[in-house]
Amino acid sequence: MSISNRVDIVSVPLGERSYDILIGAGILQVVGALIEKHDLPKQTVIITDRKVASLYLSVVETSLRRSGCSVFTITIPPGEKEKSLQRAGRVYTQLLRRGISRRSTIIALGGGVVGDLAGFIAATYQRGVSFVQIPTTLLSQVDSSVGGKTGINHHLGKNMIGAFYQPAFVLSDVATLKTLPPRELVCGLGEVVKYGIILDEEFFCFTQRNLARALRSQHTVLRAMVKACCTMKAFVVSRDERESGLRTILNFGHTVGHALEKAGHFHSLKHGEAVLWGMLAETLAAQLLGMIREEDVRRICDLISSVPMPPLPQEAFRSLAAAMRLDKKAVEGKIICILPTRIGGVTPPTAVEESILENVLQQMRHYEL
Numbered sequence: 001m002s003i004s005n006r007v008d009i010v011s012v013p014l015g016e017r018s019y020d021i022l023i024g025a026g027i028l029q030v031v032g033a034l035i036e037k038h039d040l041p042k043q044t045v046i047i048t049d050r051k052v053a054s055l056y057l058s059v060v061e062t063s064l065r066r067s068g069c070s071v072f073t074i075t076i077p078p079g080e081k082e083k084s085l086q087r088a089g090r091v092y093t094q095l096l097r098r099g100i101s102r103r104s105t106i107i108a109l110g111g112g113v114v115g116d117l118a119g120f121i122a123a124t125y126q127r128g129v130s131f132v133q134i135p136t137t138l139l140s141q142v143d144s145s146v147g148g149k150t151g152i153n154h155h156l157g158k159n160m161i162g163a164f165y166q167p168a169f170v171l172s173d174v175a176t177l178k179t180l181p182p183r184e185l186v187c188g189l190g191e192v193v194k195y196g197i198i199l200d201e202e203f204f205c206f207t208q209r210n211l212a213r214a215l216r217s218q219h220t221v222l223r224a225m226v227k228a229c230c231t232m233k234a235f236v237v238s239r240d241e242r243e244s245g246l247r248t249i250l251n252f253g254h255t256v257g258h259a260l261e262k263a264g265h266f267h268s269l270k271h272g273e274a275v276l277w278g279m280l281a282e283t284l285a286a287q288l289l290g291m292i293r294e295e296d297v298r299r300i301c302d303l304i305s306s307v308p309m310p311p312l313p314q315e316a317f318r319s320l321a322a323a324m325r326l327d328k329k330a331v332e333g334k335i336i337c338i339l340p341t342r343i344g345g346v347t348p349p350t351a352v353e354e355s356i357l358e359n360v361l362q363q364m365r366h367y368e369l
């Protein structure tokens, strides 16, 4: 059977940087054929983490070798702290020692951490080499593998160093999600919920109806969610690749979310969980500012509350305002948020007084999920 019979294809139209996202179940073994089809350099480097390597590396390596590729694999420990300058430095050293040339293809096999780091390496190694994303978490399939944002963290802020760098293609195999720990599935569902709130009420309702099935890792539901989210992200990114306008709406929940992640030193809350709390906070802020109907606030809060997530760590409340002001989205000390105005619609970046967010965070201290 040909590849196209087994996959859904979402195109990201970006002129000469256009590419396809291929979505299916049990399709990892087509990666070699896709490298050939796209005429990418056959000197390949897989960057992955130890956990993903133990599950999916051999099928990817075998597929590449079958298509005549040379394969060099770099395996890093799992975890957000690997998105660092130190780790990037070590990877550059491995590439140089191995004699990896400018005519090579870097393949990210893993979640958003691997994707962001490998993408940053691909964008900068010898001024840029070909890049392929094989996302294996729900969060990376619905969000981080699409749109070309790559980067690493600095100890003063998350994703502070990076580049826009588009992949040649994205291969999303939803069958890999069956091994995902439940907490990681929840992180991805945070981003899924986000797309419904910011862009599409119908998809919001689909997510409401299918949340329990998604939490049981039901393939068909997850595949539909990945396809819908990629379609929405492709729409947004193709109109505003470098986040100077429309793309900022994807940051809904992220101003408070990033600050919560940082205040918890990146281990109390995972990115997707922090975004869920962030969306709740920013919805309550919109309510305090009278921007959204009570009925919509209730529906948003109900959906977020039905996603199982850990409580807000008390340490998260310390230094939260300072963390929000340091966020990339802060402008002249004002805290900039995307606020929902209805289900399926949000404001452009809006300056929110610190006192409003403090008020919301006090409400959330007592929020029972």
Ligand SMILES: NC(=O)c1ccc[n+]([C@@H]2O[C@H](COP(=O)([O-])OP(=O)(O)OC[C@H]3O[C@@H](n4cnc5c(N)ncnc54)[C@H](O)[C@@H]3O)[C@@H](O)[C@H]2O)c1
Residues within 6 Å of the ligand: 049, 050, 051, 052, 055, 078, 079, 080, 083, 110, 111, 112, 113, 114, 116, 136, 137, 138, 139, 140, 143, 144, 145, 146, 147, 148, 149, 150, 159, 176, 177, 178, 179, 180, 181, 184, 187, 271, 272
């Ligand atoms: N570039 C973007 O546009 C963008 C967007 C959103 C988030 N991000 C970034 O993504 C990162 C978070 O990504 P993430 O949530 O995918 O986390 P992650 O990459 O840390 O993966 C989570 C965990 O799941 C494991 N894992 C991955 N795939 C698995 C599988 N199929 N089965 C079992 N275990 C598996 C990993 O080893 C890891 O332990 C953050 O750094 C965030 O900043 C980037």
